[in-house]
Amino acid sequence: MHNKNNITEKIYWVGTNDRRTHIFENYWPLPKGVAYNSYVIVDEKVAIVDTVEKGTMDEYLDNIEEVLDGRKADYLIVNHMEPDHSGSIRSLVERYPEMKIVGNKKTFPMLERYYGVKDNLMEVREGDSIDLGEHKLNFYMVPMLHWPETMVTFESNNGILFSGDAFGAFGTLDGGIFDDELDLDYLEEEISRYYSNIVGKYGRPTQNALKKLGGLEIKMICATHGPIWRTHIADIVAKYDKWSQYKTDEGCVIVYSSMYGNTEKMADNIARHLVKKGIKKIRIHDSSKTHPSYIINDIFRYRGVILGSCAYNGDVFPTMETLINELEHMGVKDHVLGVFGSKSWGGGGLKRLNKFAENIKWETIEVTPEALCAPGQEDFDQCEALADGMAKRLKELYS
Structure with a gap:
């Protein structure tokens, strides 16, 4: 990474850009590549939020080690088990064997079946929270957005929603990681193509999630693909609201x-x-x-x-x-x-x-x-x- 990508003073983007993969999920074309976003919160306890696809794992592990500077990870938050976000879990478990893996009851059967991981599990339910010190993580279930085990994590002190695949986009993060650092006109089609093809089937679950999360004071959205939203939050939420109601x-x-x-x-x-x-x-x-x-x-x-x-x-x-x-x-x-x-x-x-x-x-x-x-x-x-x-x-x- 060579320079730490701070989201806040103590939260870091440790994701990777993939410009080599031609097709996503072996089906969707990626003319502008794709980013796999993962995040690290460094506090009294250290939490990693989601991982990356295994093809970019070496760079990812280096990014984490650079941020942690010798510290160990205490928690791994698994919002979504799809392999482009869970593909590095086994390597993280090997590196940080005492790390607790945080998920819900639908997460863990997938975790075992995909990766053989079944130890140090910490189940969370709707509304549960974890204190890291200055940071507090709150968990909300958003089933079928777009898998049954999907949840989101809200860091309430900074108002950061770690949203999984919701509010994501195709396209690499070229130079910047925030929406106001990137050319959103260039990414516009990749944002809507991502929604329509990856999330598009799940209009009703998307509406349910928007209603559930509507009361949170969200100041930043950290999805697992695409830009980190901090300036155009209202715009991307409005688009999801429109698209998930099939308004044309x-x-x-x-x-x-x-x-x-x-x-x-x-x-x-x-x-x-x-x-x-x-x-x-x-x-x-x-x-x-x-x-x-x-x-x-x-x-x-x-x-x-x-x-x-x-x-x-x-x-x-x-x-x-x-x-x-x-x-x-x-x-x-x-x-x-x-x-x-x-x-x-x-x-x-x-x-x-x-x-x-x-x-x-x-x-x-x-x-x-x-x-x-x-x-x-x-x-x-x-x-x-x-x-x-x-x-x-x-x-x-x-x-």
Whole structure:
């Protein structure tokens, strides 16, 4: 670390930046990398809050030793057991064998099954606290944000919320660690893409957590990824409140799957007519090119969603199938949906999209264009009717 990263006089960031990993959880692209945040509180007792992914463990252990300067850790607070935050626990236990591991009753079975660790456990329940000296740690359970054992730790003397994955972001911490030291415009998409894809399924638990923590006087939020929030706390909390209620803006996300460009022509035609009807915020994605995480991020942002697929082996195109499966699993709510497709003989793409429309239970536009081979004038007329229906509904919702 070479210089200590103080959050306060006695609390330190000892996390790591990972610019080598290309995909997070072996699925989500990381074009701007990711940070693993861990924290050390140095008081009469020493507490480490969360750890880092094992790939950056050597640097992490050096960071801790530099801060502790020969002292031992008394407590390890485990807010969340996902391996990108628990991956260094076994090494810490070996280094500080007398350290008490603090978690809740759902933490410890995972701890044993992942790492074989079952000694020196200290169970905490809702509202329990630990005094370190000047610092007091208070524990609150936030189940399914986004795992069942998840909890948060509030250091009440400084008003610091150690929030686990809540309020996190993709992207490394380049030079600074605080929100007001970093270019938040550069990280904006990584903040919302992180929420929509990692936390997005859990809107209700997020709302429950926001209500539970709403009475705390929070002066700083220390998540396990992304910036430490101290200047824009109200902004990030407001975003989580909006996103977790599935509130969206006027606009339309069009996603198509096309082998030879015919379905793409229909997508462009739909977009053109949406613009003519006054819908300016339009995002068009080719499902074969754009990773679902970016598409889902846009879907969390805009109310209208129009999906189109060619037929492929009598079914929907594989990359579109991946997207709609993910949307179904995530249970994304409260959108207006349109579907279209093309086929050369038996079809299948539109049939599967219609099934998706039934499953997802969004409001739907009734017009469902399906071109035979290349789209002709009749098909473009249908595309225009679909666009008209979507634009009319969006204008009704946002006027």
